[in-house]
Amino acid sequence: MAELKLTSARKSFGSIDVLHGIDLAVKDGEFVVFVGPSGCGKSTLLRVIAGLENVTSGEIHIDGERVTHLPASERGLAMVFQSYALYPHMSVRKNMGFALENMGLKPAEIEARVDRAAAMLRLADYLDRKPKALSGGQRQRVAIGRAIVRDPKIFLFDEPLSNLDAELRVATRKELAALHANIGGTMIYVTHDQVEAMTLADRIVVLNAGRIEQVGTPLELYNRPSNAFVAGFIGSPR
Ligand code: ADP
Ligand code: MG
Numbered sequence: 001m002a003e004l005k006l007t008s009a010r011k012s013f014g015s016i017d018v019l020h021g022i023d024l025a026v027k028d029g030e031f032v033v034f035v036g037p038s039g040c041g042k043s044t045l046l047r048v049i050a051g052l053e054n055v056t057s058g059e060i061h062i063d064g065e066r067v068t069h070l071p072a073s074e075r076g077l078a079m080v081f082q083s084y085a086l087y088p089h090m091s092v093r094k095n096m097g098f099a100l101e102n103m104g105l106k107p108a109e110i111e112a113r114v115d116r117a118a119a120m121l122r123l124a125d126y127l128d129r130k131p132k133a134l135s136g137g138q139r140q141r142v143a144i145g146r147a148i149v150r151d152p153k154i155f156l157f158d159e160p161l162s163n164l165d166a167e168l169r170v171a172t173r174k175e176l177a178a179l180h181a182n183i184g185g186t187m188i189y190v191t192h193d194q195v196e197a198m199t200l201a202d203r204i205v206v207l208n209a210g211r212i213e214q215v216g217t218p219l220e221l222y223n224r225p226s227n228a229f230v231a232g233f234i235g236s237p238r
Contacts, residue, residue, distance in 0.1 A: 002063045002076070002153035002186055003028045004049065009058035011044055018044050020210045021058065026154075031180050031187045033197040035233065036207030042190040045207070046156050049188065051075045062153060078152035082159040084143040086131040092118075093127040096145045103150075110149075117148040120182065121175070137168040141175070148183070157189040161196065169196075176200065194234060198222070206230050 004026040011019040018041045026032050034042045047053040049060065051072035060068045067075050086095050096117060097110040105113075118124045121141040131139055140160060147155055160176075161169045177200055180187055191197055197204050198218045206213040206221065206229070214226045218234075225231035 004154060004186065004188070005059075005061040006049070007059040007061075009045075009048060009060065010056045011041075011048055011053060012056045018210050019048065019055075022212060024205065024212065024215070026186060026188065029184050029186055031189065031200060031202045032205060033189045033191060033201035033203075034205045034207055035191060035194065035197045036213075037233075038192060040207045041210040042192075042207055043158055046079070046158050046188065046190050049154075050077055050079050050156050052079075076153040077156055078147035078150045078154075079156040079158065080143050080147050080160045082162045084131075084139045084163075086139060086142055088131055091128050091130060092123060092134070092142050095131065095142055096127075096149055099146065100149060113149040113151075114145070117145040120148065120179065121145050135168075136164050137172055140164060140172060144176075144179070148179075152185070154186045154188060157187065159191055160189075161191075162193075173199065198234070204234075206233060208233075 006022050006024045009019060009022040010017070022045060034045060036042055044053065048055050051067070051070060055068060059066060062075060087098070090098065093114055096114045100110045100113065114127070115124070118127055121144060123138065123141055123145060126134060126138060131142065134142065144160070161172050164172060173196060189200060201218055203215060203217055204221055205215050208229055214221060214230045221230060221234045225234060
């Protein structure tokens with residue numbers, strides 16, 4: 001578990017400014033959701049935190065340590081994407097444990113971690129299957145399991161449910177909430193879905209065109225939106 005701090009984080013691609021100076025502090029164990037319309041910079045912000053992109057300027061700290069220029073592999077974070085990116089030729093067990101082999105963990109420790117995560121995600125009976133023999137929801141749980149086994153300081157999710165149908169989305173959302181209650185990790189979650197944001201978040205960060213419009217609890221944003229954009233975005237029916 002860890003806290004995260006962004007200070008004046010900016011990101012440009014060539015002459016296009018995508019993030020205009022983001023200041024944000026995420027507390028240890030907090031579930032923070034980034035919401036905003038398509039193209040507002042949610043994924044870029046997550047990738048900058050993950051170390052998959054470098055900030056153009058500004059600073060990033062994790063647990064007080066400056067990680068602004070650390071590569072992704074040294075930040076101790078784990079990211080779950082909307083496309084599950086599972087290895088088709090590997091079993092579920094192998095998909096979940098593969099990265100741990102590269103981290104140099106012993107086979108017995110890898111097996112124990114995979115078994116623990118599989119039990120948590122109701123995947124214990126599917127560990128020998130290949131991804132193509134799983135449902136969409138099960139595949140997404142494998143992708144989440146792959147993050148859990150790494151015991152990351154912070155979990156980063158980029159629209160992890162957007163490829164699932166409506167029913168599965170609700171079920172998997174509930175599992176994510178239970179997971180957070182269980183392991184209590186710091187979680188940063190990107191979505192363009194207001195309902196997901198309202199139900200999962202301790203605090204919501206509303207982004208618009210690369211800037212933070214407002215940060216607050218779901219109730220605060222709903223009851224006291226600081227401007228029309230937030231009111232429209234949080235209040236509008238889907
Ligand atoms: P969101 O996730 O909120 O939909 P993104 O962070 O993916 O938004 O993108 C924000 C803006 O940055 C978009 O205008 C997108 O085209 C641009 N962008 C993202 N990645 C790159 C890149 N690698 N090169 C150039 N422009 C990019
Ligand atoms: Mg995105």
